[in-house]
Amino acid sequence: MSTAKISIAKKDHSEAIAALQTRFGKQLTTNITVREQHGHTMTWLANQPPDAVLTVQDKHEVAAAVEICNQYQMPVIAFGIGSSLEGQLNAPYGGLCIDMHAMDGILQVHNEDLTVTVQPGVTREQLNHYLRDTGLFFPIDPGANASIGGMVATRASGTNAVRYGTMKDVVLALEIVTASGEIVRTGTRAKKSAAGYDLTRLMIGSEETLGIVTEVTLKLFGISECIGSGICHFPTIEDACQAVMLTIQMCLPIARIELLDAMQIKACNQYANLDLDETLPYL
Numbered sequence: 377m378s379t380a381k382i383s384i385a386k387k388d389h390s391e392a393i394a395a396l397q398t399r400f401g402k403q404l405t406t407n408i409t410v411r412e413q414h415g416h417t418m419t420w421l422a423n424q425p426p427d428a429v430l431t432v433q434d435k436h437e438v439a440a441a442v443e444i445c446n447q448y449q450m451p452v453i454a455f456g457i458g459s460s461l462e463g464q465l466n467a468p469y470g471g472l473c474i475d476m477h478a479m480d481g482i483l484q485v486h487n488e489d490l491t492v493t494v495q496p497g498v499t500r501e502q503l504n505h506y507l508r509d510t511g512l513f514f515p516i517d518p519g520a521n522a523s524i525g526g527m528v529a530t531r532a533s534g535t536n537a538v539r540y541g542t543m544k545d546v547v548l549a550l551e552i553v554t555a556s557g558e559i560v561r562t563g564t565r566a567k568k569s570a571a572g573y574d575l576t577r578l579m580i581g582s583e584e585t586l587g588i589v590t591e592v593t594l595k596l597f598g599i600s601e602c603i604g605s606g607i608c609h610f611p612t613i614e615d616a617c618q619a620v621m622l623t624i625q626m627c628l629p630i631a632r633i634e635l636l637d638a639m640q641i642k643a644c645n646q647y648a649n650l651d652l653d654e655t656l657p658y659l
Contacts, residue, residue: 386469389427392448396430396472399440404430414473417460418520424466426453426473433478435551435559435590442588443557445472452555454584456496456523460530464583474588476525482506483591490596491548491565496525496589512596515540515631525589531581536632538624540597544580551591552579565593600631609656613637616657635659 396404405411406428415425427450432438445452451471458465467473480497487510494503501521503514516527517534526532528550533542540546549563563569563576579586610616613635620633636644636658644650652658 389448389450389470392445392450393428395444395448396428396441399444400430404428414455414458414465414475415467417458417463417465419461419463421463421466424468426467427470429473429475431475431478435553438474438553438588438590439557439559441472441474442553442555446555446557454525454529454588456526457499459520459522460526462530462583464529476523479590485510486565487512489565491593492596493591493593494524495591496523498524500524500527507596511599513599514594515597516543516546524592528580528589528592529582529584535634538633539629539631544577546595547576547580547592548595549593550576550579550589552587552589554587607658609653609658611656613657616659619659633659
């Protein structure tokens with residue numbers, strides 16, 4: 377049975393851009409340099425710029441922009457800081473890129489119940505810097521200084537997922553703008569709830585194809601009084617994996633574990649002038 381290749385031509389979005397220009401003025405740009413900066417992530421994919429880039433200041437501007445794009449059937453892509461690896465920022469059919477970086481407010485910290493509510497443009501380093509005197513921190517660490525909105529969109533995780541999980545485990549509630557421009561909320565600050573569909577989990581990892589995140593409520597954790605680290609080599613990768621399984625089964629308070637094979641150890645030696653054995657795997 378043969379399969380036909382489906383090709384969708386790139387539409388002319390000039391009418392939508394004109395309507396957006398009337399509504400947002402200088403907040404909208406069609407400059408090719410800016411468009412190319414927003415047309416890809418940190419991947420091997422070729423740059424595919426949008427037709428225009430809009431920098432928004434609040435959720436109402438996001439809703440207005442999405443409503444206009446919906447009216448003219450113009451694709452919409454949300455942009456944080458562009459540090460992801462999934463390629464969701466590429467715009468093969470053009471459209472509007474909504475830059476969320478200016479929505480970077482930390483709205484409220486609830487020390488008593490270990491939660492914080494932020495706007496999507498806040499980065500993880502910015503959030504932890506803000507929390508430094510509270511004894512609390514946000515644990516999800518994907519490596520890059522990603523925006524919280526982007527981390528929600530891609531269901532980000534990191535090496536400390538061993539103890540703290542991934543974004544799906546720390547997001548309590550979201551405020552989103554739907555494709556029609558409606559502003560809705562999912563979830564609450566309550567850590568235990570069985571009220572209705574779990575729309576929050578549906579949004580996490582959707583790459584904002586179901587709606588644009590404009591507010592996030594997150595779980596926080598207490599900073600450990602003492603932190604230690606170490607490395608250990610093993611005869612084989614199987615032995616290293618067995619050690620990890622035993623460590624977790626014994627409920628040892630491990631925050632992060634990283635497995636490095638021979639190729640990764642060689643790269644570490646070259647980068648940091650180390651002299652680790654390049655024939656053995658390490659934890």
